[in-house]
Each structure stands twice: as structure tokens, then as C-alpha cells.
Amino acid sequence: xxxxxxxxxxxxxxxxxxxxxxxxxxxxxxxxxxxxxxxxxxxxxxxxxxxxxxxxxxxxxxxxxxxxxxxxxxxxxxxxxxxxxxxxxxxxxxxxxxxxxxxxxxxxxxxxxxxxxxxxxxxxxxxxxxxxxxxxxxxxxxxxxxxxxxxxxxxxxxx
Numbered sequence: 001x002x003x004x005x006x007x008x009x010x011x012x013x014x015x016x017x018x019x020x021x022x023x024x025x026x027x028x029x030x031x032x033x034x035x036x037x038x039x040x041x042x043x044x045x046x047x048x049x050x051x052x053x054x055x056x057x058x059x060x061x062x063x064x065x066x067x068x069x070x071x072x073x074x075x076x077x078x079x080x081x082x083x084x085x086x087x088x089x090x091x092x093x094x095x096x097x098x099x100x101x102x103x104x105x106x107x108x109x110x111x112x113x114x115x116x117x118x119x120x121x122x123x124x125x126x127x128x129x130x131x132x133x134x135x136x137x138x139x140x141x142x143x144x145x146x147x148x149x150x151x152x153x154x155x156x157x158x159x
Contacts, residue, residue: 015092025084043071053103059092063107085115108138
């Protein structure tokens with residue numbers, strides 16, 4: 001019975017849903033325009049990534065992904081774009097050990113394409129060639145963070 005009404009579903013069954021994807025912050029800087037449009041060298045592009053998770057209320061979690069792209073030539077900034085995208089997710093009846101990877105990996109994977117598109121569009125609207133950010137392996141980032149925490153805990157117990 002696949003089309004059972006919500007009232008008949010098991011209230012203890014695991015539940016995951018996207019409630020909202022939203023733009024939290026967008027900053028665009030083009031500090032050396034119009035001179036920067038005449039620069040002929042290829043810029044150095046640096047990409048920064050930050051993640052954050054919080055519980056809004058019981059069963060509702062907020063995940064944000066902030067991407068910063070800075071293009072420079074020598075010591076001059078060509079452009080800087082910072083986009084913070086957020087998502088509100090309803091997550092219920094998921095065991096705690098599974099919740100953090102779900103937020104840090106799965107939810108971030110849902111949000112990141114929105115930030116990637118926003119940055120590419122903003123760079124093009126400034127008049128520069130599009131920046132195409134590669135997909136990010138949020139699972140590897142999460143595993144590295146867990147490993148680092150384990151190593152720090154082990155080092156603290158040795159002291």
C-alpha cells in the first residue's frame with residue numbers, strides 16, 4: 001500500500017525531507033574594475049569552503065555551505081565572490097551516530113550545487129569568464145574531520 005495517508009505511516013519510521021533551500025549571504029567584490037578588465041595575465045584562483053550545522057528545533061536542522069572564490073593577479077584582487085547557501089531539513093528518527101554524517105555529507109551535497117551555480121553566475125555578471133567549481137567530496141571532508149578529532153582525543157589522553 002504505497003499511497004497510504006501520512007496518518008497511517010509509522011511515526012517512528014526514519015524521515016528525511018528538504019524543507020527549504022535559501023540564500024543566506026552573497027558578497028561580490030570587483031575592487032579593481034575597470035582596470036582589471038585590461039589585465040592579460042591569468043589569475044590565481046583560490047577557493048575556500050566552510051560548513052556549519054545547527055538544530056533549529058526538534059527534528060529541524062539547518063546546514064549551511066559557504067564558498068569563497070578569490071581571483072588575484074600578483075598582489076591585486078581581480079574579484080572576490082562569497083556565497084553562503086543554507087538548507088532546512090526535517091530529520092526524524094535517525095540514530096545520533098548516523099545524524100552527523102547525514103548533515104555533513106548528504107545535506108551539504110544537496111546545497112552545494114546551488115552555491116556553485118550562484119558563484120558562476122555572479123562571476124559572469126561581473127564580466128569575467130565563468131568559474132566552474134568542481135564537485136566536492138563532502139564524505140572525504142567529513143571522514144578527515146572525524147579522523148582529526150580521534151587523533152586529538154588520543155593525544156589528549158596520553159598527556
